[in-house]
Amino acid sequence: MRAEGNGAHAKRDGVNRYEPVMNRLIHRLNHSLERNFPEQRVFLRSDEGTRFVIVTPLTQVTGWFVSAAFVAWAIIATAVLMMDSIGSGSIRDQAMRDQVFYEDRLQKLAAERDSSAREALAAQSRFAQAMDRISAMQSELLASEQARVEFETGLTAIQKKLGTAVVARDEARAMLDTVLAEARETGAPLPGDDVPTGADASVAFLTTALETTAAERDAQAAEAAEAEEFAENLIFEQRLRDERNDQIFRQLEDAVTVSLEPLDKMFEASGMSTNEILDTVKRGYSGQGGPLMPLVISTKDSEIDADTARANEILDALDRMNLYRIAAEKLPFGMPVKSSFRYTSGFGMRWGRLHAGTDMAGPVGSPIYASADGVVVEAGWVSGYGRLIKIKHEFGVETRYGHLSAIKVSKGQRVSRGERIGDMGNSGRSTGPHLHYEIRVGGNPIDPMIYIKAARNVF
Secondary structure, three states: OHHHHHHHHHHHHHHHHHOOHHHHHHHHHHHHHOOOOOOEEEEEEOOOOEEEEEEOHHHHHHHHHHHHHHHHHHHHHHHHHHHHHHHHHHHHHHHHHHHHHHHHHHHHHHHHHHHHHHHHHHHHHHHHHHHHHHHHHHHHHHHHHHHHHHHHHHHHHHHHHHHHHHHHHHHHHHHHHHHHHHHHHHOOOOOOOOOOHHHHHHHHHHHHHHHHHHHHHHHHHHHHHHHHHHHHHHHHHHHHHHHHHHHHHHHHHHHHHHHHHHHHHHHHHOOOOHHHHHHHHHHHHOOOOOOOOOOOOOOOOOOOOHHHHHHHHHHHHHHHHHHHHHHHHHOOOOOOOOOOOEEEEOOEEEOOEEEOOEEEEOOOOOEEEOOOOEEEEEEEEEOOOEEEEEEEOHHHEEEEEEEEEEEOOOOOOEEOOOOEEEEEEOOOOOOOOEEEEEEEEOOEEEOHHHHHHHHHOOO
């Protein structure tokens, strides 16, 4: 028995001696973990019998670690998903808020545009009323000037007649003095003296002559008094007429100033020389009308009085307004789009290249109008522009209308401002339906908003 026991002991030592290092390490780990994780047995019952599985401490620790890792991963994944969901909701809310903000902004811009359009129509109506009033005042001024000339003519005639009466009165007085002196020298009796019978005829003749002369003198004095009174009335009426003319002049000057200032600013804002434009129109570019003739009225000499000079200044201003009206028809101050639209891209650098116009976005088929009188020099497909219309205007100005869906004019056709020339579209290199509107002066691109804003402040 002892020998057998020794042999068994030797056998166990041999097993321990040849046990792999890994098994020893596992055994030590199990032994160190056994205090907190005692060995467990899982029984499995079946029809054939009952079996069990031993769960070592290391297996338990491994299971706990795997379970904890899985739970941690699930928690982290859930948190990530919740954060993504919350972030997506915030982005959607922000997008909705931005959309509402932009819609409100677009509505406000549309309201402002409609208000500007109404103000422009009201300003145009006031301008027309001012022109009618100026014409009426000009007619009144001419009628008043004509009446003044007639009064001056009558006053001159009365003054001449008065002068003639005064000369006749002085001559009668001199004649009476001469007759009295001769009567005294000859010893002839004077009226009231006792006259001899033979001299009755002479005395009667002298008395009659004196009485006649005195009557004529009194009549002429009465006429002179009436003429002086009439002259004073004429002078008073002339003063009243001058005051009324001065008031009419002031009203005309104010109306002309109010009408000319916005026109001057509009043409100055266009970047072109106003004097050159007006000189060009005077030389015959307008093809209609002409400058108003100066008002020169004088009954005495060739010098122009103050009223005539003021009238000539007003007529010159009216002539300038007329020239401005003609030039405004020939420069692109009109709007190419009159229906609802919005500005999507302005003049300037874009994507490293010059965007030489202004984009106005709207529905496909929106009417496009010529912004000034001119001649169509091109109407067809052009690379990049799509369907394009080019119109040549006076003063070296050209307008371009690109990305159209339809063209309603042909090359060589003459068009007027406000005439429909095409429809808005999305042809050519375009990201959506809009009008690409260009203005070129001498071949160089100019920001169209300069002309649009300048016209918006006047019309």
